[in-house]
Amino acid sequence: MERIVMKFGGTSVANPERIARAAQLVVREVNSGKQVAVIVSAMGKTTDELLSLAKEVNSAAGRRELDMLLATGEQVTASLLAMAISGEGVEAHSYTGWQAGVLTESVHGNARIEQVQADRVSAALTSGTVAVITGFQGADMHGELTTLGRGGSDTSAVAIAIALGASICDIYTDVEGVFTTDPRLIKQAQKLEEISYDEMLEIANLGAGVLHPRAVEFAKNHQMPLRVRPAHIEGEGTIIKEEIDLENNLVVRGIAFERDIVRITVMYNVPYNGSLANIFTALAEHHVNVDIIVQTIREDVQPSVSFSIKKEDFAEVINVLESNKEALGYSRADFEVGLAKVSIVGSGMVSNPGVAASLFETLRQVDIPIKMVSTSEIKVSVVIPEPEMEKAVAALHEQFGLDAVKGK
Ligand code: ADP
Ligand code: ASP
Ligand code: MG
Numbered sequence: 001m002e003r004i005v006m007k008f009g010g011t012s013v014a015n016p017e018r019i020a021r022a023a024q025l026v027v028r029e030v031n032s033g034k035q036v037a038v039i040v041s042a043m044g045k046t047t048d049e050l051l052s053l054a055k056e057v058n059s060a061a062g063r064r065e066l067d068m069l070l071a072t073g074e075q076v077t078a079s080l081l082a083m084a085i086s087g088e089g090v091e092a093h094s095y096t097g098w099q100a101g102v103l104t105e106s107v108h109g110n111a112r113i114e115q116v117q118a119d120r121v122s123a124a125l126t127s128g129t130v131a132v133i134t135g136f137q138g139a140d141m142h143g144e145l146t147t148l149g150r151g152g153s154d155t156s157a158v159a160i161a162i163a164l165g166a167s168i169c170d171i172y173t174d175v176e177g178v179f180t181t182d183p184r185l186i187k188q189a190q191k192l193e194e195i196s197y198d199e200m201l202e203i204a205n206l207g208a209g210v211l212h213p214r215a216v217e218f219a220k221n222h223q224m225p226l227r228v229r230p231a232h233i234e235g236e237g238t239i240i241k242e243e244i245d246l247e248n249n250l251v252v253r254g255i256a257f258e259r260d261i262v263r264i265t266v267m268y269n270v271p272y273n274g275s276l277a278n279i280f281t282a283l284a285e286h287h288v289n290v291d292i293i294v295q296t297i298r299e300d301v302q303p304s305v306s307f308s309i310k311k312e313d314f315a316e317v318i319n320v321l322e323s324n325k326e327a328l329g330y331s332r333a334d335f336e337v338g339l340a341k342v343s344i345v346g347s348g349m350v351s352n353p354g355v356a357a358s359l360f361e362t363l364r365q366v367d368i369p370i371k372m373v374s375t376s377e378i379k380v381s382v383v384i385p386e387p388e389m390e391k392a393v394a395a396l397h398e399q400f401g402l403d404a405v406k407g408k
Contacts, residue, residue: 003125003166004029007039007135007157011174012231013077014044022231023084025172026130030090035125037164039135039157040081042073047136047150063108067137067147071096074134074153082132092130095121097145100131101163102138102156104146111146112214113138113155116163125164133160154215162222169224171211172231177238178203178210180402181255186393190405192253194244199253199345200226202379206343207258216240251348251355252400255393259386260311261291261339263371266321267304268330275329276305279321282328286320288313291341292374292383302331308372308383311337339371340389343381344396356380362399368392 006029008022022038029036042050050069054061078094085092101117121131135153138146148155154171161169178200179189195203197220204213210228219226219240229237268275276295283290288309295305309317314337321333349355356373359380363370368391372383384392397403 001033001035003035003037003164005037005039005157005161005164005166005169007153007169007171008041008077008081008231009153009171009173010041010044010046012172013040013081016080018231019043019077019080019084022081022172023088025231026081026085026092027088027090030130035128036130037121037125037160037166038081038085038130038132039153039160040074040077040132041135041153042070043077043080046073046076064144067108067145070147071134071137071145074136078132078134082130085130085132090130091128092132093124094132094134096134097137097156098139098143100133100160102133102159104138104140104148106140106142106144106146108144108146110149111138111140113148113159113218116159118160118163121160122164148214149212151209151212152214154212155218158215158218158224158226162218162224167225169219169226170237171215171226171228173210173228174230174232175210175228176230176233176235177228178240178254180253180405181393181397182208182210182257185257185390186255186397188394188397188403190402192238192405194239194241195253196244196347197240197242198378199347200240202343202345202376203254203256206256206345206379206381207341208254208256211240250346250401250405251352252344252346252396252402253348254345255396255400255402256343256345257389257393258310258341259389261308261341261383261386262311262314262317263306263308263336263339263383264317264321265304265306265334265336266330267302267332275303278324278328279305279330282320282324283317286316288316288320292372292381294372306372308339308341336371338386339383340386341381341383342389342392342396343379344400345379347378349379350377358399359396362395363392366391366395368395 082094104111135156
């Protein structure tokens with residue numbers, strides 16, 4: 001019998017009416033002869049609310065207790081949805097991540113799933129029961145609860161789909177599918193029929209919140225078909241798979257963006273690579289994620305390195321640099337806040353020279369200064385002033401033909 005996994009995000013289970021709608025979608029799949037496992041997020045903004053509650057009690061609460069607290073959000077949804085499904089006459093049981101056999105590494109707040117021991121859930125499905133499982137959480141080898149990082153329910157869904165041998169993992173959300181860019185920012189954004197795992201992985205990593213990057217990575221590694229589709233209306237959504245037919249032969253298929261970027265520039269005293277290694281080793285030891293790095297060494301100029309980080313890491317970076325000034329061998333650091341990163345992504349770029357040039361030209365025409373650039377085979381990212389971000393995305397969206405994608 002065919003098995004599927006259906007995942008509902010926070011907005012799609014935000015109130016009793018939406019939970020009822022989700023239950024109907026589940027029951028419809030059951031009635032069409034499928035075994036269904038459902039993964040749920042916490043209702044609406046619950047996770048944010050729990051985090052601010054914790055802050056009120058202790059602004060420096062430890063990660064273990066935060067995980068204990070956050071894990072409750074998904075548990076509320078799972079039991080309510082199981083009740084709603086039962087109310088429709090279909091047997092349903094809810095399970096926590098731990099009960100569903102989701103085993104993670106021993107890291108609080110951002111754990112990776114190591115294994116899913118799905119026997120219990122599998123047996124439930126075989127006996128005709130719908131399993132409703134809390135997303136975003138698991139347990140480590142010591143039985144400690146862990147969470148997977150914000151947006152991590154997508155990853156729970158894919159990992160469980162793989163363990164259950166599901167034919168597809170459907171991610172139900174509050175938009176109609178994956179768009180050429182965030183439809184909440186750019187109204188010309190168009191829904192894509194399909195997108196490849198590689199493109200989706202870049203877009204997710206570059207800031208589009210629509211899918212958790214690790215979910216796409218798991219799906220690609222196990223060739224699990226993934227679909228992003230609307231919960232609130234009927235719609236086939238977007239299929240994410242290995243090979244795709246190029247829609248209108250687009251070179252660029254998506255634009256992602258990220259706000260709150262800070263650029264740090266460090267001038268060294270010592271013109272040798274030791275400083276570079278020291279600085280980035282110290283930052284890594286403090287778990288700072290450094291993104292774009294630009295290093296310039298010229299004979300007549302004091303050597304410097306610039307790198308970009310997220311605003312949330314800013315205080316930590318300053319702290320690391322200041323408290324190790326001598327050891328790191330640098331003389332001065334400058335920083336620039338209020339930046340954003342805009343990235344264009346598309347597999348077609350590999351064989352199309354001139355994509356970066358076209359991006360630079362487009363931004364020149366709209367007078368947007370570029371602070372940093374980084375490229376890979378299938379993406380070009382630029383760091384620009386944040387107030388210009390929306391204008392930049394709109395101009396690039398038009399320039400690369402995304403306003404006119406068919407198939408919405
Ligand atoms: P859920 O709670 O269902 O997990 P998320 O808020 O995590 O939903 O993800 C859906 C949101 O992702 C959309 O509301 C949309 O604003 C945002 N988003 C960003 N980039 C894109 C994109 N390229 N296509 C679709 N949605 C996007
Ligand atoms: N509830 C968690 C969050 O808000 C996980 C998720 O929704 O995927 O980040
Ligand atoms: Mg999400």
